[in-house]
Amino acid sequence: MKEIRIHGRGGQGSVITAEIFAIAAFEDGKYSQAFPRFGGERRGAPVEAFIRIGDKPIRLKSQVYNPDYVILQDTSLLQVVDVLQGLKPDGMILVNTEKSPEELGLQTQAQVITFPATQIALEILGAPITNTAIMGAFLAATDLISMKSLEPAVREKFPGDLGDKNVKAARKAYEKMREAL
Amino acid sequence: MTMGTKRVMEGSMAIAEAIKAARVQVISAYPITPQTHVAEFLAEMVANGELEAEYLKVDAEFSAASVVFGSAATGARSYTASSSQGLLLMTEVLYNMAGMRIPVVITGMNRSVSTPVSIQPDHQDTITFRDTGMIQLYVEDSQDAYNTHIQAFKIGEDRDILLPVLVAADGWTISHTFEPVETFPQEEIDAFLPPYNPLYKLDPKEPVTFGAIAMAHNLMEFRYLHHQVMHHAKKKVEEVAREFKERFGQDYGGLIQEYRTDDAEVILVAMGSLVGTLKDAVDEMRETGTRVGVLKIRCYRPFPDEEIRRVLSRARTVCVLDRSISQGYGGPLTIDVKAALHNQRGPQVLSFMAGLGGKDVTIESVKGIVEKAQKVADGIPVDEEPEFVNMNWNIV
Amino acid sequence: MIPEQELFAPGHNACAGCGPAAIARLILKATGDNIIVVSPTGCLETFSSLYDLSSWEVPWMHPLFENGASVASGVEAALRILGKADIPVIVIGGDGGTYDIGMGALSGMFERGHRITYICYDNEAYMNTGVQRSSATPYAAATTTTPFGRRSIGEDRPKKNLAAIAIAHDVPYVATASLAYPRDLMNKVKKSLTVDGPRFILVHSPCPVGWGFDSALTVEVSRLAVQTGLMPVYEAENGEITKVFKIIPRPVEDFLKVQRRFKHLFTSEEGREQIELIQAAANENITKMGLAKEPGRKVKVDAS
């Protein structure tokens, strides 16, 4: 079983990202579970969401303490939240930023990948709505969920034209990440 | 056996899907976290015409409960949901509808009770309904929530039962968690759950008086009859769960559910979403040879005392995990389990306060509980007072 | 003609001369038997619904004290979804269950626009529990919780104007009525059932025991309340007062002096002053609502 923690701010779609991952993993024939940190999401406030993906039904209901992966949607959170907390040494953190891992200076054994999701979002969606670009990048970096399954999951949540654009953003990010790795 | 459609959805949606599948006719609700998503999903279903129901948005939970009380008495299948303070505000109506034998299904989306203010999950709210005379079922996950809500109508509306049924589901852990849930075709649900056919209803064609006054010569007799029906409901809960399993292949237990208890020396007893974590913990501990199992109590009222006795009398130590507290005595579930084992040469019962106000219970914490139980089994003395699990002792 | 069919059966345990009992009977004569009645807790509920000795010949439900309006809302919603919206729903509740503990539920019922006639029989205190004051108790009335004493002239607050509160909810039909004028009361009940939306009828309901008068005087006391201007009888449709029952005003003493609850006003020094205040309130009702009948024309016919 793999565990993912997403850090974002209220309104940035961390919970919906977790939900889409859970749907997509299930499409892949895996078991999944996604949940927010309990207690009222307020726009702008730091929020966390969690995903579990495994090959057996997931019965565990406790919170995630030692994630295999961390996704950071917004580097301004580095000042307020310990995003590395509990991250497994052989894990990975994916950060949405134009900076390099060195510039971020994160103190961790885990792999650090930085990715300019905001840029891609602005380019394709015309707005800094970063979750689908981050999803694409995450998929390319981990192979945890297939792109084939992510697309319908994205469309389920964003119907119509918005869905097309978001799928495009995810795909673009996916390809970009694949090239880089 | 019917195959359903499995998809990832929020626990609240699983409940809303069940309410839709049950063809509920009158819904009334008032917003409170973490129940709100259910109220919102149902509003959406009614707004889209997916669900043919009257949906009354009311001035308080007291009115929400009252509305469904009135609509069920008129013969419409009726439903409401709430959490915490909102549930407590309904309390008086719940006693009322149970005594009047009006079947309504109510979701108690579990949340702690003020004060201190908390929107985190525990069972403090619904546990106070112990003596309302309602049937009370606690669910383990979203699938269980879906199944149980559909079963609840069948149990409550049965002519031999006629009681409101409370389905308690942990707030957040179930309400706000996305996981795969299998839902079933409408015609299959219809075949399982026929339309509500009340014994009595408000109808000018056959006028009856609801809510009459009893006196000293018959009040206790009415209580006795209600108590008898609750006993009878034990069979009905089992029967309906069995039929659901046969039709839909879903098995979350009837009154109780045993997990690896056959040869267990230590048995963990709990209700609600904690059970999933306990099962995982048991699997891990079994790998290292610890003989431990789980007894889930799915039906809290009527209380399955005989069934519990049958399972627990085989164990050496029983650990009851309570998600609520009766201040000044301890865990309500522990008290009931101890009472069920009274006069038995049975296991020692240890009490654990776990998961109050959203305090997390991890596999590690469960291992700690089992270690204590093993000490008892080995004759090593332990503190017999209820243990508060994962306490932050620095601040008390 | 008043129907002979009795839908509120005798054998109930109301006190002799009970106003609410007389009123409940008249209401059902007005509605006929195609009706569903919800009654929150109160005298009426208590004396009419001993197990297996119900006085109700129509479908009737007593839920609790504070939820008559909400339960009726559920009944009405159920009738709608069951395709039986042609069955009217009424609530008959006392002042405690309406003015006080049931106020929130009533406001909700109004605001949601249910087709329900809510009838409040107003006996101006908690008679069921032994005459404690409610927010419907009139100024200066002595009750068991507002006794007359060295530092008390009885109830120290004026009666809550519930009909005005109903009107403020934009309830399409609001009426007040009195046992003394049964045909008017019955007509209002009947009319209300034809109105689309919520309706509210406030019926002044004297209580011989709580107010302290001979049981034979129930109707008389009811009539005096109207004729002194203390109980204005009117109709308001869509927020406007459309009909007022005209009176030739009598002094408030006529109403007050026949009741034990106001006896202290006639035996104490400060009583005179209080009576004047009550008279002033009645006068205000009379002026504001135009209750007084126009004086008859004075005509002198000359011989030439």
Add this chain to the structure above:
Amino acid sequence: MKLNVGAVCGPGGSKKNKTGHWRSFRPKVDPEACNGCGICFMYCPDASIKIVDKICIIDYEYCKGCGICAHECPRDAITMEEERK
């Protein structure tokens, strides 16, 4: 009789409860004076008056003797007499 589910009961059972014995005064109708106008019938809280052939008939099984009928009768056709038990 066995108790019913949820204390639900049938309509009009109160008729079994004869309240006539509550009375200490009994309304007596003067058939000469009564013209059957029905005012007493209208006000009776105990549904104990019927108008039959333009005369009011009191049902003493239920009449509690409150005296409203006597007080309201415009023709003074009803008088309250002390009940002799």
